[in-house]
Amino acid sequence: MSLHRSGVISGVGETRYSKVSGKSVLALHLEASLAAISDAGLSPKDIDGVIPYAGLGTIAEDYVINFGIEDLRFSAHTPLGGASPIAAVQCALAAVSSGICRHVLIPLARNGSSGGRISSLMEEAPQFRAVGEFELPIGAFAPAQLYAPMARRHMELYGTTSQHFAEVAVTTRQHAILNGRAMMTKPMTLDDHQASRMIADPLRLFDCSLESDGGAALVVSRADCARDLRQPPITVLGIAEGHPDSPTAITQRADLVHIGLDKAAPRAFAMAGVSHDDIDVAEIYDCFTYVVIRQLEALGFCARGEGGPFVASGALRLDGALPNNTHGGLLSQAHIGGLNHIVELVRQLRGEAGAAQVKEAKVGLVTGYGDMGDGSIAIMARA
Amino acid sequence: MNIDSLPARPRPTPTEESQGYWQALREHRLAFQQCADCGKLRHYPRPMCDACWSMKSIWFESSGQGTVVSWTVAHHPFHLAFKSQTPYALVTVELEDGVRMHAPWRGTVESLTLDLPVRVVFEGVEDGLTLPAFVAA
Ligand SMILES: [Zn+2]
Numbered sequence: 001m002s003l004h005r006s007g008v009i010s011g012v013g014e015t016r017y018s019k020v021s022g023k024s025v026l027a028l029h030l031e032a033s034l035a036a037i038s039d040a041g042l043s044p045k046d047i048d049g050v051i052p053y054a055g056l057g058t059i060a061e062d063y064v065i066n067f068g069i070e071d072l073r074f075s076a077h078t079p080l081g082g083a084s085p086i087a088a089v090q091c092a093l094a095a096v097s098s099g100i101c102r103h104v105l106i107p108l109a110r111n112g113s114s115g116g117r118i119s120s121l122m123e124e125a126p127q128f129r130a131v132g133e134f135e136l137p138i139g140a141f142a143p144a145q146l147y148a149p150m151a152r153r154h155m156e157l158y159g160t161t162s163q164h165f166a167e168v169a170v171t172t173r174q175h176a177i178l179n180g181r182a183m184m185t186k187p188m189t190l191d192d193h194q195a196s197r198m199i200a201d202p203l204r205l206f207d208c209s210l211e212s213d214g215g216a217a218l219v220v221s222r223a224d225c226a227r228d229l230r231q232p233p234i235t236v237l238g239i240a241e242g243h244p245d246s247p248t249a250i251t252q253r254a255d256l257v258h259i260g261l262d263k264a265a266p267r268a269f270a271m272a273g274v275s276h277d278d279i280d281v282a283e284i285y286d287c288f289t290y291v292v293i294r295q296l297e298a299l300g301f302c303a304r305g306e307g308g309p310f311v312a313s314g315a316l317r318l319d320g321a322l323p324n325n326t327h328g329g330l331l332s333q334a335h336i337g338g339l340n341h342i343v344e345l346v347r348q349l350r351g352e353a354g355a356a357q358v359k360e361a362k363v364g365l366v367t368g369y370g371d372m373g374d375g376s377i378a379i380m381a382r383a
Numbered sequence: 384m385n386i387d388s389l390p391a392r393p394r395p396t397p398t399e400e401s402q403g404y405w406q407a408l409r410e411h412r413l414a415f416q417q418c419a420d421c422g423k424l425r426h427y428p429r430p431m432c433d434a435c436w437s438m439k440s441i442w443f444e445s446s447g448q449g450t451v452v453s454w455t456v457a458h459h460p461f462h463l464a465f466k467s468q469t470p471y472a473l474v475t476v477e478l479e480d481g482v483r484m485h486a487p488w489r490g491t492v493e494s495l496t497l498d499l500p501v502r503v504v505f506e507g508v509e510d511g512l513t514l515p516a517f518v519a520a
Contacts, residue, residue, distance in 0.1 A: 139465045148455035201456035251485040
């Protein structure tokens with residue numbers, strides 16, 4: 001028994017992405033949720049499971065009282081930072097395929113720009129306890145500062161360069177411009193990237209994701225409950241989460257560039273029964289450009305250490321071998337914790353991705369990355 | 384809460400397990416938790432040995448000698464308390480005892496390479512707080 005084809009994504013939705021939403025975080029969650037439920041052709045009262053994002057302030061009860069849900073049968077949290085949304089899909093598939101419930105709502109919204117900035121919120125979470133005690137006092141606590149030593153070691157060991165990072169940033173920006181919802185709409189050149197100010201060497205400003213206000217949501221449904229809904233269901237072929245060695249402190253990790261996706265990716269591919277050549281489109285979590293490069297290696301699209309040359313070949317462009325972050329990602333669309341990456345993959349597989357539509361996108365993958373390198377991956381196809 | 388508005392330097396809040404580490408630093412000693420049953424060293428301090436699940440530990444005094452695993456240079460002050468220090472370099476060090484530390488680098492950034500031999504030094508930063516840093520060995 002596995003989660004292979006055990007359920008579908010029946011609906012997706014988003015709010016507007018901006019620097020100042022002018023709305024409460026709960027209102028953004030509800031607005032995105034309503035959009036996803038309506039996209040599926042469901043009523044809010046049909047939702048009988050919910051997985052709120054841990055740490056953004058909403059709880060299952062908020063959805064019960066706002067939607068008037070009479071019999072919520074399932075709720076859970078999947079606290080893996082940016083790997084949470086896909087881990088939540090895995091959790092939801094287990095819930096619907098075992099008969100606990102039929103339609104699980106997975107929302108994620110934040111005032112990450114106008115409310116407390118994402119980079120400043122970390123020390124309050126229990127998974128940052130060790131960093132808070134031992135690394136914050138010496139001046140290392142923001143994600144850019146914690147991940148920079150991983151990037152530096154990758155560069156020293158394998159010859160990866162800032163120009164490789166730039167290729168990721170520039171390609172992602174080109175896709176954002178085609179998206180229509182993205183916060184960043186001005187073209188970026190390799191020179192613009194190289195001229196952007198240093199944040200935490202080797203990471204420059206244009207290696208870092210945005211801080212955004214907005215929300216996204218999706219509905220996971222039991223396959224037999226989604227056949228007659230509004231949208232073509234998108235099925236999950238393979239899915240997995242992976243926790244890195246030394247999951248609370250990157251510093252203490254024997255292999256500094258190792259990440260949770262190194263463990264999760266082989267399991268998801270085996271479950272999906274597809275090969276790398278079958279993947280038509282990818283939405284790879286991009287909190288930082290370097291993190292995309294390392295994940296490409298963990299996913300097996302190139303050997304370890306070859307991520308830099310792989311992106312330099314143009315593979316991630318819309319006409320490349322592996323079109324990636326076709327919505328503009330966290331780098332140029334909005335930082336919605338990667339839930340926006342799942343929304344985009346669903347749209348690509350439905351053929352609804354507009355100017356950034358990958359022709360005949362039949363099978364795609366999406367990843368999540370969070371906290372100290374937690375990883376998650378889902379491989380999906382039209383049902 | 385926006386911690387940009389809190390200019391005070393962030394201080395560690397020691398736990399039952401970590402008090403000995405911070406106390407040793409105040410005495411200019413580097414001490415790591417060691418399993419009292421199987422002898423395995425661990426850092427950062429925590430209640431249990433992951434090799435034998437013993438909850439008994441003693442303090443092992445480190446030589447403070449190690450080699451560079453990686454580094455970063457912080458340019459953007461995510462916390463106002465560090466603004467006056469930017470840019471500042473931090474090194475990740477593999478101690479010869481087998482555990483890692485992350486601490487400020489007191490040397491030129493240009494001199495940093497993988498496997499560079501380094502040693503710990505102790506810096507009293509304010510009332511009752513001593514932090515480690517590294518210099519070339
Ligand atoms: Zn032991």
